[in-house]
Amino acid sequence: MPIHHRIKHTANSSKVQPARINLRSKMFMTLAIIATVPLLLGVITIYIAYINSAEQSARAYSHQIMEQMNIHLNRSIYDYAKLTTVALYDTNVMEILRNHSGPYQSSIYTSAAEKSKMNLFISSLSFEKPEIVGIRILAMDGSIFGSADEKQSDHWLYEEHPWLKRVVAEDGEFVIIPPYEINYYSIRKARVFSVARLLREPYTLRPLAVATIDINSSLIFGNLESVTFSKNSKLLITNHNGDIFYPNKAVDFTLPADLRDNGLIDLQGETYLSVLRESSDETLNIIGLIPVSDLRKNAQVLFEYTLLISVIALLIAYLLAYFGARNLIKPIKHLQFKMKKIQIGLFGERIEIRSKDEIGDLMNGFNSMVTEIERLIKENLEIGLREREAELSALQSQMNPHFLYNTLENINMMALEQSHFEISGVVSSLGKLIRYTVNNKxxxxxxxxxxxxxxxxxxxxxxxxxxxxxxxxxxxxxxxxxxxxxxxxxxxxxxxxxxxxxxxxxxxxxxxxxxxxxxxxxxxxxxxxxxxxxxxxxxxxxxxxxxxxxxxxxxxxxxxxxxxxxxxxxxxxxxxxxxxxxxxxxxxxxxxxxxxxxxxxxxxxx
CATH class of the missing domain: 3.30.565.10 (Histidine kinase-like ATPase, C-terminal domain)
Structure with a gap:
């Protein structure tokens, strides 16, 4: 090996050279990336689109069901609220209530006739309404009138009715009382919610009594158990204070205060999609909670199948990319082999062109380039020889510049003698031009x-x-x-x-x-x-x-x-x-x- 080659090799070997990746590997990786990225993006896009579609469908279905529930619930609540006002249109009942509108007393006498009339009136209100557990009218003097199956009591107590002050404060508007346990009915113990209203004298607006209708939660909301939005969905009915009317049994979670429609909430480590529908009078809310995992369950199955098919397709694409890159690089490797021969001076090498694509154009260009280089080398040698011959000829035929200057000076003198001053000026200018241009150094x-x-x-x-x-x-x-x-x-x-x-x-x-x-x-x-x-x-x-x-x-x-x-x-x-x-x-x-x-x-x- 020549000395300067050894020195160059030693100098280069002291530097850390980057890893060399051949063109076939680069092309294979490029084709693999081209096949992989769009496919993965497509799978992810389909997965996201399916989830969004499932969520939108669940929202639409939930809103539709809850709208029907809301209509039924509003109609029922308003029917019960109207029942609380029927007493105002019965003269016998109004007369009894006027007799018991005095100040509250711890013990009060109620005649048997009054009780009989009130029992008949109250029983007529709950006729063929099995969801109504009982109807009670609490007079202002402490008297209490109820249905026949109610345990008889002489008077009502404030401590037994903590919601009474709220009903009185509403001043005649009906109030929905959250569910609670009652035991003042002789037949059974039940969990009810109540609709109550303060009754006033129509002309004097004097308070007469508070009418309450106790409604069995299990009966009025029992048909809601068949309503499901997904396998593990939850349906709740609450008021604005967060009191739960349905389900009837206690729940083991607390709803967030900022619950909103079409929002996501976390309950007990599970993410739910919340669907909210408020009643028209803003008294009750219907809330649907759909686990996101339920919505994505079908999407997960679809994603797994799609991913499996994609992996198989990618493997096939990788094999095609490998053999495709191999076939594409083969003529380029042949071109590289020929170029190495040109590097060592073998300008007679040519490539046999077998294709008419870009690779063929590249090989054709290589052949043309080698032919041109070979021609230029020969031409350069010929030009060098001709230049030397021209220099020798110029030296042999060079004319002394002083002879030309002297000749122009003589012409100038002749022009001056003949008074041709313009010609003299032109000759003088020409001499200056020649002197300026002759000096090439x-x-x-x-x-x-x-x-x-x-x-x-x-x-x-x-x-x-x-x-x-x-x-x-x-x-x-x-x-x-x-x-x-x-x-x-x-x-x-x-x-x-x-x-x-x-x-x-x-x-x-x-x-x-x-x-x-x-x-x-x-x-x-x-x-x-x-x-x-x-x-x-x-x-x-x-x-x-x-x-x-x-x-x-x-x-x-x-x-x-x-x-x-x-x-x-x-x-x-x-x-x-x-x-x-x-x-x-x-x-x-x-x-x-x-x-x-x-x-x-x-x-x-x-």
Whole structure:
């Protein structure tokens, strides 16, 4: 192994190299990801959509059932509330209640006739209403009237009826009393809730009694046991204070105070979807609690089946991706093998093209590239030989410049002797141009030397064109000592003469100034100008990385065809970088305007 190869290998081996993943593995992983991600997203989307659909269906079904329950419940409550007012329309009952409307007494006498009339009246109210356990009327003086099966008591006590003050405070509106245990009926002990109302004298509004209807919770709510929204759902009926009317048995959880419709709550470690329906008089609430796990049970089964099918599909997709990547990489591996041969100088290698797809185009491009490289190497060798021959020929045929200067000087003297001062001026300007251009050893010159060269050039142009050519220069005096590339402005001026004002009289302006360390050289004319399409075409030609007219030479003073402008732009970019160069003003309405941008250099030329 050569010494420099060993040194390079040793230096590289000291660095930790990243793991190399071949193209086939990358392609396989890419295809696998392309197959996996959309499939997983689809499975998750289906799962979420199914859950949302199940929740919406459960909400809709629950609201529908609860609406029917609410209508039935409201109708029943209002029927019971109306029963509490029937006593106001019976004269015998009203007469008895007026007799017992005095102050409350711990013991009071009630006649047998009064009891008989009241029992008959109360029994008629509960006829064929098995859910009504009993109806009682509590007179203001402490007397109590009830149905026949009630245990007889002389009077009622406040401590036995803690809800009585609330009924009196409602001032005649009916009140629903939460469920409680009663034992004042002789037949059975029952759990009831009551509808109560304060009865007043219709004309004097004097309180007469409190009528209560005790309703068996099991009978009125018994049919609700068959109502289910899901396997483990719960149905509750409460008031605004949170007292539970249904179910009849005690519950082992507490509802949150901020319970809302279509919300999620946690009870005993389980998440429930709450469905809430309030009665029209805002006295009772119907609450449905549906476990989220019930809603997602079917979705879970669907998800498991879908996931199983997806896994099988992915395995098949991975196998297809593996063999597909293998077949796709095979021609690329062959191309890589041929490229390694080119690296060691075997330019005669070619690839047999067997496909007409992008891989085939790549192989065709490789063959073309190798052919072109082989041609360029041969051409470069030939050009080198020809350049040496041309240099030798130029040295052999080189003419002494002093002979040309002396000849021009003699012509100048002859013109002066004949008083042809204009010819003398042209010859003198031509001599200055030749002296300036012959010296090829100088690449950079002060700006004032370039300006003197331009003045001599414009004198010759004025002689050729006539009085129609106007030449103006506006130069910052500080910049006259700045250093610029030699012969960098003349092509722009020549372009303005040839294309701007050659066909008609006009003016050429040269403006040189600086801003923020950048030297701006602007050459403009008021001639025929260019169309927007022509400007765009010229900008593209000037900005090309390769000479747009390679092989075509432009003689000094000959027509400008874009080659000189391309040379100017390339010289500047090679010398100063891509941020500088030649630019065309696309906004100029009259004539054309070209701008050179260079860095300001005020140092002396070495």
């Amino acid at each position: 100088v690449m950079f010159v002060p700006l004032n030397e370039e300006l003197r060269f331009l003045e001599a050039y414009m004198k010759i142009c004025a002689t050729r064109i006539g009085a129609g050519l106007i030449w103006r220069m506006h130069v910052d005096p500080i910049l006259k000592t700045s250093i610029i590339p030699k012969l960098i402005i003349q092509p722009l001026v020549e372009n303005a003469v040839q294309h701007g004002i050659r066909q008609q009289p006009g003016c050429i302006d040269l403006n040189i100034y600086q801003e923020d360390g950048t030297l701006y050289i602007a050459v403009s004319d008021d001639g025929v100008g260019m169309s927007a399409e022509k400007k765009l075409e010229l900008i593209q030609r000037i900005g090309l990385p390769a000479n747009p007219q390679q092989g075509k030479k432009e003689s000094f003073g000959g027509p400008i065809k874009g080659n000189a402008l391309w040379n100017v732009n390339q010289r500047i970019k090679l010398l100063y970088g891509p941020q500088f160069g030649l630019f065309i003003d696309q906004d100029s309405d009259i004539g054309s305007r070209f701008m050179i941008q260079l860095p300001v250099r005020l140092e002396e030329i070495e």
